[in-house]
Amino acid sequence: MLNAQLAQADRYQADRYQRFADLAVTVGDAINAIAGLNPAQRTDVDFLEREFIPALGLNDELLHEQPPELAPNFGKGLHLWQYPNQLAPYLAWLARNSSGVSSYMEIGCRWGGMFVLVTEWLRNSGADLKTVIALDPIAPTPFISTYFDLLQQQAAIEPIYIQDFSTSPLVGAHVDRLKPDFVFIDGDHSLRGALQDHLLVRSHARIIVHHDIHSQACPDTTLLWKALKQFEAPSFDTFEFTSQYLSINGSFLGIGAMKRRSAQM
Template sequence: MLNAQQAVTERHQRFVDLAPSIRETIDAIAALRPEQRSDAEFLERRFIPTLGLNDELLHEQPPELSANFGMGLHLWQYPNQLAPYLVWLADNCSDISSYMEIGCRWGGMFILVAEWLRACGAGLKTVVAVDPIAPTPFIIRYFELLREQATVEPIYIRAFSTAPVVAAHVDRLRPDFVFIDGDHSLEGAMRDHLLVRRHADIIVHHDVHSQACPDTTLLWKALKEFEEPLFDVVEFTDQYPSVNGSFLGIGAMKRRGA
């Protein structure tokens, strides 16, 4: 049996091997027609699974999607939640020029959302990934491609979101859109929310309807009420009947008038 370090090494090598396909993924997102980007059923059933899904904690994953586990971007998302979220983004991203993701892990979701924004006409100028781990092969390759194009500035901050360097970047860049998927404790997720709240017109929280993440689920319930005077709120929490339990969930809020 492989020891823990060998398993980590082999997993890292898998992402090294997959990194060259990042360009193909970018091209596939860009090639979608406007009507496809607004078709949640098409995205859920035909497009998102082909991008590749996560293969961890498989008891939380719908077995009918098993052919896509451990492939491509390794998206840790349910297609039936992610698809309507992407449709919503397509309708609400025109003024987005800077995107930040707190807790990017392997980077699949970060790449998808950044490229989705670009494909949908957002004038994206800066993308920022925050995570305490070193940039992964996916992130490294994606940033190489962005630097070749020289139209979007990529920034990777290797730090916890509580580090002063993160706050400094937030104050300097004033990100329009922030996806929060870092510290899943109640205090940690709330700190991340407060960190970006002054500047971001769109704030999205992950794991807002998950029995595996009670703190972020509770926080989202509270934020829906507390932020109602300033933000319109929408959530994407559909589940799969084949899964025993409720997991993941995406909660989005957009500043009124933005």
């Protein structure tokens, strides 16, 4: 039984890789769409929520957690595993807080859609990116490989992919060397794992963002965010993006941003 389950998982992984290889052109389309926004559109939450984000393409997994009204956008484009009504105000906040960001790290990039979106959002919102780091135990996906190729051709940004767990000494060495100043944490969703990821980057990062901070499916990361808001209050201001859809029975996802108070708001 175990061998059959492993074989099925391998087939699923292979099928997903092929699917994203077929959709690799989406990466270039997304880059152009993000670059085409004007400053007013980058902070227009209603526009981002209702038009721009759905058009980038949404996730098609665990659809019981997804609002059915967004079904036409499932399984397309960047496959963003985000609620547009959470991601939109987060992107608007990010557009106002990108200045001074020189390095971006994503812990748990998976298929890579969010990594592409946030990196390009930073580039087009005033950040002076020098390095971007994607970390995940799986091999680089077609989205990541395509995006890294484009970065190397078009931008003076060093792209780094680390296929490993965030607890490995190699990752710790990379963090100590690169000192990422903006980190998105979406890896191990256990309380211990997510806390370790926070502590891994805390001494360097001036912006730390946690995912799944308001999710009944992720009680550990939800609890961790509640604790971090209190423990980190002396050093960080916190911002929450946790709106839900009435068509969903329950609360899911949620984005929590922390910005070091010594940094200019």
